[in-house]
Amino acid sequence: MKHQKPGAGLNGLFIEFRDPLFGVIVFFALIFIIAFVSYWWGRLRSKEDHRYLERFLRSFRKLPSQQRLQQEIGSSGVSHKSWLLIAESYVQNGDFESAVEIYQSLSELQKEPHRKRETLFLLAQTYFRAGFLERSETILLRILGRFPRTPQALKLLLFTYERLQAYDKALEVLEPLDELGSDIAADRDYLETVRVLRDPATDTAEKCRYLAERYREKRTLTYLTFEFLFLHDPALAWKTLDPDQCPRITDILWHLPEENLDLDIISRTGYLRQLYSARGSVNLAQNSSGFELDVLIKLRRCGHSGATLQFEYLCSHCKQIFPFPFHRCPNCHAIDSIVTESILTEGQHEKSNTF
Numbered sequence: 065m066k067h068q069k070p071g072a073g074l075n076g077l078f079i080e081f082r083d084p085l086f087g088v089i090v091f092f093a094l095i096f097i098i099a100f101v102s103y104w105w106g107r108l109r110s111k112e113d114h115r116y117l118e119r120f121l122r123s124f125r126k127l128p129s130q131q132r133l134q135q136e137i138g139s140s141g142v143s144h145k146s147w148l149l150i151a152e153s154y155v156q157n158g159d160f161e162s163a164v165e166i167y168q169s170l171s172e173l174q175k176e177p178h179r180k181r182e183t184l185f186l187l188a189q190t191y192f193r194a195g196f197l198e199r200s201e202t203i204l205l206r207i208l209g210r211f212p213r214t215p216q217a218l219k220l221l222l223f224t225y226e227r228l229q230a231y232d233k234a235l236e237v238l239e240p241l242d243e244l245g246s247d248i249a250a251d252r253d254y255l256e257t258v259r260v261l262r263d264p265a266t267d268t269a270e271k272c273r274y275l276a277e278r279y280r281e282k283r284t285l286t287y288l289t290f291e292f293l294f295l296h297d298p299a300l301a302w303k304t305l306d307p308d309q310c311p312r313i314t315d316i317l318w319h320l321p322e323e324n325l326d327l328d329i330i331s332r333t334g335y336l337r338q339l340y341s342a343r344g345s346v347n348l349a350q351n352s353s354g355f356e357l358d359v360l361i362k363l364r365r366c367g368h369s370g371a372t373l374q375f376e377y378l379c380s381h382c383k384q385i386f387p388f389p390f391h392r393c394p395n396c397h398a399i400d401s402i403v404t405e406s407i408l409t410e411g412q413h414e415k416s417n418t419f
Contacts, residue, residue, distance in 0.1 A: 144170065144179070148186070160194035181211050188217070192224060200224050215244050222251065223397060231259035250284070250399045254392070257285055261292065272297040276304045286312055287402050288391045298324040307333045314404045315375040315389065318343060344369060356406045372411040378403040
C-alpha cells in the first residue's frame, strides 16, 4: 500500500497560486478593498469638511474686532475670493457693517494694486448702498487719485453726488466719462434739469416754463416733467402734454383733482376719455382696450364704484418693479425708463363700526 504524503488529501480544496483563477480572485479582491477604503475615506473627509465649515461660519455670526479680523484673514487658509463672497452675503442680508469691516481689512492687507482697487470699490459701493454717501465719496476719490481712468468708480461718484444734490460736481464727473467714451447725453440733460428744479433762486413759474420749453424741444424726461407741471401749473401741463405719452403718466392723470381737469382735451383724446370714464369723472367711453380700464368702465355703467386703480412702476431697462415712481432707476440707474403699470384693486372706503 502506498502512503499519501501529509496534507496531500487537502490539495484539492485549495487553488494553487499559479492557477489563473487565483489571480482573478486576487484582482477583484484588491478592487473591492480599494473601493471600500476610498468610500469610507471620502465620507470621513466630507464629515471633516462639514465640521470645519460649521466652525468657520459659526465664528462669523458675530465678527471679531478689526485687529482680530485682520489676523484671521492673514493667517487662515480661506482665499481672498472666499472673503469677498462672505462680505457680499452680508451685503445681500443688509448687514452692511460686517461687510464694511471685511472690505476694510482686506484692503489694508492687500498689496497688489489692482486687487486693492477692486476691494476699495466694493467698500465704496457698500457705503453707497448703506446711505453713507460722504464715506463713499472719500473712498472713490481715493481710488480715482491713483487710478483716474476707472469708469465704474466715476459712475458711482456721479450717483453719489446726485444723491448728495451736488449737481455741479456731478456734471464735472461727466467730463472724464465723456473722454473714456461713455454716452453722457442723457445724464447731462437729466442733471441740468434737476439742478434747475432744485435751485432755490429760481421761482416756480420760471421752472415750469423751463420744463415746458425743454420738453417741446427734446421730448425726454416725460415723467419728471409732468409730475412737476401738473403739481404746480396744470394748465401749462395740459398744453404741453403729448397724447401718445398719456399711458406713461397714468398715475399722475388718475390722481388729478377734478378742478384741474381739461375737459376739452379729455374729450378729444381716446385714452383720456377711457381713463376718466373709468374713474367716473366723465361718461365718454363705453369700453377700453386696456383690461383694467374696461372693467372699471363696465362696473361704473352697472352702478358699482367699489373698485379703483393702484400702480406699480417697471424699469424698461432692467425689468425691475418698484412700488414707487422714480426718475432714475434705483437698480440699474437708467434715466427716464419708468413704465407705469395699472393694477385693479378694491376701493378704500371708510367703515364705521359700532362697538
